[in-house]
């Protein structure tokens with residue numbers, strides 16, 4: 001059985017504290033549990049100052065067979081930052097905005113670039129999603145069509161292919177849309193060139209949607225994370241609503257990271273869906289779910305406070 005652990009974002013001290021609380025012990029260089037394995041939901045890097053330590057703990061567990069790991073959007077961004085393009089630059093431009101996101105990761109590996117490259121090569125082998133008989137996990141959005149495309153080999157299962165990466169950074173190619181959906185979730189471009197400033201101080205023209213709510217509503221106030229930007233009469237266009245993936249309550253439980261639930265009480269998104277990202281960098285609330293074979297229950301959440 002798995003302990004599913006949300007976004008760590010370089011908060012290595014919190015990761016160690018959580019593993020201890022879950023009954024894992026460090027044996028040699030590997031954290032182990034006598035009966036359980038860990039599953040990490042991606043976004044291991046950036047924000048916190050303990051990125052190298054976090055990567056070391058997680059990779060050691062992964063290579064020893066004590067953990068599974070799926071990719072987050074921050075790992076995708078790191079790979080694109082590190083991959084040369086054909087015009088002498090990089091797939092993710094080395095501009096101020098992109099540098100700011102990677103700042104603590106690059107600082108932590110300053111003078112140890114070889115070690116960072118070795119982690120990047122490892123990250124490129126990690127899968128985009130996890131599924132077993134009991135549950136599923138993805139960083140931001142489970143889209144059955146895209147998962148089927150991965151299973152059929154029409155889309156890649158990891159980020160090791162350079163030709164795929166080159167396409168994936170070109171807006172609105174199938175490869176770009178695929179990565180956006182699975183690792184960043186569903187967004188909605190504001191009409192009339194409206195903009196807003198997000199929690200990280202970035203100017204945005206897209207709002208993040210609670211894609212799982214689309215089964216119940218087309219109101220932007222209920223769908224958007226930035227609900228205060230919208231009035232009740234404002235609805236999402238039908239063509240956009242039709243594109244939002246559906247995840248029925250009769251499906252296996254699904255775990256997400258990514259959505260930074262902040263100080264909200266621990267809760268389910270729907271009866272078979274839970275987000276395990278409670279913004280550890282800002283709140284200290286690193287979050288795990290101790291999976292068993294029963295219905296999801298918030299009592300099985302273990303959270304640092």
Ligand SMILES: [Mn+2]
Pocket residue numbers: 043072073074139183257258259
């Ligand atoms: Mn994320």
